[in-house]
Amino acid sequence: MTISEELKTRLSNALIDGDAEIAEAAAVEALDGGADPLALINDVMIPALTVVGNQFQNGEVFLPELMLAGDAAQQVSKHVEAAIAAQGKTSEPKGVVVIGTVQGDIHDIGKNIVVTMLKAHGFRVVDLGRNVASSSFLTAAIENNAGVVAMSSLMTTTRPMIENTINLFGEVGERAKYKMIVGGGCVTEDWASTIGADGYSADAVGAVELCKQFSQ
Numbered sequence: 366m367t368i369s370e371e372l373k374t375r376l377s378n379a380l381i382d383g384d385a386e387i388a389e390a391a392a393v394e395a396l397d398g399g400a401d402p403l404a405l406i407n408d409v410m411i412p413a414l415t416v417v418g419n420q421f422q423n424g425e426v427f428l429p430e431l432m433l434a435g436d437a438a439q440q441v442s443k444h445v446e447a448a449i450a451a452q453g454k455t456s457e458p459k460g461v462v463v464i465g466t467v468q469g470d471i472h473d474i475g476k477n478i479v480v481t482m483l484k485a486h487g488f489r490v491v492d493l494g495r496n497v498a499s500s501s502f503l504t505a506a507i508e509n510n511a512g513v514v515a516m517s518s519l520m521t522t523t524r525p526m527i528e529n530t531i532n533l534f535g536e537v538g539e540r541a542k543y544k545m546i547v548g549g550g551c552v553t554e555d556w557a558s559t560i561g562a563d564g565y566s567a568d569a570v571g572a573v574e575l576c577k578q579f580s581q
């Protein structure tokens with residue numbers, strides 16, 4: 366079902382203003398009304414957070430406002446993730462995916478959405494959380510006999526940690542055993558191919574598609 370323009374605007378404004386209470390209530394209203402959780406992310410949450418991100422970059426708002434918007438987004442995410450999980454219908458086990466946000470980066474809202482989507486599609490997900498060292502990705506991949514290693518980075522300053530991790534797997538002779546996929550706001554397809562990643566996607570649906578493709 367499509368969300369009314371009024372509800373979209375209310376949710377979007379609440380996210381931009383960092384009003385967690387109104388944002389959460391609007392998200393619940395939309396989901397209860399049959400809104401597609403992925404449409405809420407793509408059509409409302411990401412555009413609203415992009416507005417806040419740009420305002421922050423331009424010095425129109427500061428860290429406290431960014432944090433409030435982040436908190437509001439997490440409240441929305443909680444319900445969106447529950448709705449995605451409720452839609453999960455796969456019983457057949459798929460492969461193992463080790464995932465985390467790279468070292469130095471604490472952004473995890475998008476990564477958590479990817480985790481939820483993967484679980485809903487039957488993958489066993491080893492979520493290492495955020496600020497994850499390259500060596501932790503390696504250890505977890507080996508210990509869990511993973512098929513895919515997925516890395517998220519939202520900042521240009523931490524993006525090199527993705528490359529470091531891929532290189533570390535190569536240095537210890539483990540690179541060929543895993544498909545390594547990348548994503549997050551500052552990652553592009555071109556950059557992903559220059560560092561030798563096996564796959565890139567701009568969103569959680571694409572992340573699931575990559576993992577399915579690599580688990581066949």
Ligand code: B12
Pocket residue numbers: 406410411414415416417418419421422428431432433434435436438469470471472473474475476478479515516517518519520521522546547548549550551565566567568569570571572
């Ligand atoms: C919310 C937010 C925060 C919150 C984070 C809360 C949290 N728990 O995540 C808080 C307030 C804590 C925060 C802190 C900071 N932030 Co901030 N933040 C944002 C903001 C507004 C939204 C990010 C977000 O959640 N987007 C929504 C999700 C759903 O989208 P997503 O993460 O991109 O994920 C989707 C896809 O990318 C993809 N995906 C994600 N991961 C993966 C992985 C794989 C493998 C695949 C295939 C796909 C995939 O699927 C997801 C779903 O579709 C962005 C602005 C923006 N435009 O993104 C700035 C932004 C990322 N932050 C920024 C900055 C600078 C910071 C701080 C350094 C600020 C400061 N001075 O302290 C700190 C970082 C501290 C640190 N060490 O990490 C900058 C980064 C600039 C840059 N290019 O390097 C941005 C871009 C804002 C800006 N325009 O300046 N931030």
